[in-house]
Amino acid sequence: MRQSVALPRGVQFKPRVGAPSRRRRPKLNARLYVGLSIIAIFILSSFLLPLLNSVDPAEQGTYLKNLPISGRHLLGTTALGQDIFWFLVTAIRNSLLLGVGVSLGVTVISTFLGLSAGFIGGWYERIVVIFIDTFITIPVLPILIVVGALVRGNTSFAIVGVILICFGWAWNARTIRSMALSLREREFVNMARFSGASTMDIIYREIFPYVYAYMVVGFINTILFAINTEAALAVIGLSKVQVPTLGSIIFWALNYNALMIGQTAWIIAPIAASVVLFLGLFLTSTGYNQLFAERRGVA
Amino acid sequence: MIKLDNVVATYTTQRGHVNAVDGVDLEIPDSMILGIAGESGCGKSTLMKVIYGDTGFPLDLSAGSVNYGFDNDRGQPVTSKNIQKEWFKRISYIPQSSMSSLNPVVRIRHQFTDYPATSKNKAETLEQVRTFIQKLGLPPEAIDAYPHQLSGGMRQRIMVAMATFQQPEIILADEPTTALDVVVQKDILMLLMELQKEMKNTIIFVSHDMGVHYQLTDRMMIMYAAKAVEYADTADIFREPLHPYTLMLTNSLPTIGDDRARAGLPGSPPSLWEPPVGCRFAPRCPLATDLCRTVEPQLAQHRPGRFSACHYAESVPQLKETIGHAPRLSDVAKDPAKLFADVESALKLDEALELATKVEEPAR
């Protein structure tokens, strides 16, 4: 019969009352508000607005060429007879889709490889690290330019995305791996082991929460990277420029000397949109960083 | 004579203000080693910071003052406001961790010549330092090394050397040996005692280790929940404490050769955000009465040179008597369910309490 050991009188044993509950909702800081608002506006407008438009904005010759800004054409028309405003809206949507798609792929791959390599160690880690380091040292833009030149618009948009994933995952994987390496030595990992957790349990429940903050920030930064790189390629003409993206608008606008022919909106609008979108992403990324730091008590 | 005049030290945080030291009022005589003991969070490190003059946001000496008992070069009395100018000259500080206090990328000698008093004559200063550290058992080349090249014990001796080099009148040591092994600790403590005897200055030593206090200090101050609860000669503190907290503190330490059962101090100190009314130790005190829970006891002199902040200070010696009759550990260990109960009844706390209230009533 097990009796509990009676402890001396005069004892207050409640765990510190009044200690605040951990899971209070995080207070968003100013940066995060602005950043998330910008992104929300972009996402909502680029996905919902096209529902109001029945015309394919990429089709050339829909309207008269080079029309100025008016009530009908909010930003005018291009030299190919497309409505700039609707083209831009579709472009933003496609860029965002690409960005998020690439980011998802990159985050999943880099987190999985980084965590498993850092935690499991041994020969598995060595092979993965060689893999990661190889991909890191490959210079992205020159390779993409070469590939783009070879392929010259004959690829699908999806392939562009896949190529971006291939070159984007390595850096994050490396960082996550080093985080996992140091986390592996922490005492609570041993505690979890002695509580019967398997390796997968430990990676998911013990180590992942510490990596989570980095992942969120990494996710947003990768969106930036993807949209940026695609735009760079498109401007040079190496992406699939028939598909409206932020980069491809600029490409066409440059090609047709938009400034010269007086269609300033054609080139200014996408640039302005890119800048604001990037600003939004950047503010969100640093805002989250700050939020996580505050939660940890380091800010 | 260092005079702490109702010192109140406040931390300003997001949650508000909290008094880490809440009214410490006593005098520290010259030429001796004072020990400050207490649980973590009692305010001893904060008090050290205040005495050292290391107050800057968020720590603030919000009330009271510290008078150091000497004048500065210009003949003005030194107080908390201008003590900073005397750092390392007339007051110095030995921190807990030598590794975080020594710049890891420069050789140690740079730290000796780093402050205005010594940077004027570097070569001369370094010569003096080399001679000085030999007294501390270090080879003269030690200051030409990088911190990581020396062992923990040697580094802590360097910290002691830095703190004593200019022969300051007050040396503050905040747990300087806590991170060291017990053999090295003994060396450093003996060193400090020797230096103090030679320089005849005041050393204020903070530690949670009562054994270290017993060996090193002449007088002791016990702190609890931001207050000073007892202040007396070390010998008296251990022989006949006049505060229940001190008694329970000294009694919760097993010693080799002593087979009596002991009980740790259950519960925790009150939150300083909402300190209880009355005596702060009352929730955990075996002698607590309604008086204790409503009226806060002041630090009063119950015997010559012995101060205690307890309404029933005179009854504590009796409490010590009964604790001394605790059963042998081997007798109670066989039946663990009774282990605590037996010790408690052995303490005969009910009786002690009765006795205590009986003694105090006629006195009032």
Added chain:
Amino acid sequence: MRTILKTEGLNKDYQLGGFPRNVTIKALDNINITVESDEPVIISVVGESGSGKTTLAKVILRLVQPSSGAVTVADHLVAGKRARPDKTEFLRTVQPIFQNPFEAFSRYRTVDAYLYETATRVAQLGRDRAIAAMEEALSVVGLEYKDVRGKYPNQFSGGELQRASVARALIPHPSLIIADEPVSMIDASRRLIIINLFLALKQEYKTSLVYITHDLATAYYISDYTVVMNHGTVVEFGEAKQVLQNPRHEYTRLLLDSIPSLDHKWTEEIAIDASRN
């Protein structure tokens, strides 16, 4: 007689530095300890930092592989070349208590999550019985389940958290608990609560304990046997009261002398020595 703990020729070498100037550090050097008993015992392993006591703990817990030698716990071979204990079987035999209670739990998980996991995966109990086991273990250490449930590590004090740690280790009723400096991060005045608890556990749960510490006084207070280590070797081993009151090895004597005791002052020693010379 059961073998509580037996190490045979245990060695652990670490290589420091790269080629060609690498140095071999012998963290454990030919450790041979045998403790056999029918009753549970408390074995203290004392020594300074760098003595190898933590490495010994890690080897017994299978967190570190020994370079050679073997370890047997409760008649099971747990470490060494031929040791391949079943994982769950091992976790039910040996459980740890770590030094820093705040490091022992992840910030992002509740404390009772670990207890529940131990109850379901190691003790292999169903949900209801697991909760009953948790309540029992927590009550032994003086905590109540309803006070612990759903709370994160930063909502407890060090002592409470360490007691929760002990409760977790108790759930599978292990034969041996390895406690690596379990009270050094807790205030001196509150250490005895946990130390007394270990004594109670020895009787209640019939659990033997390996108590690793640098504090000889608490080692004296509760141990049956004491192992004194220095630089990776065992310098003395025997019954605790004997070793700590009548030490035979010079190093043990040095250690005992260096403890700031409450019996006599060091300054008196010097005076006595001086007057003798």
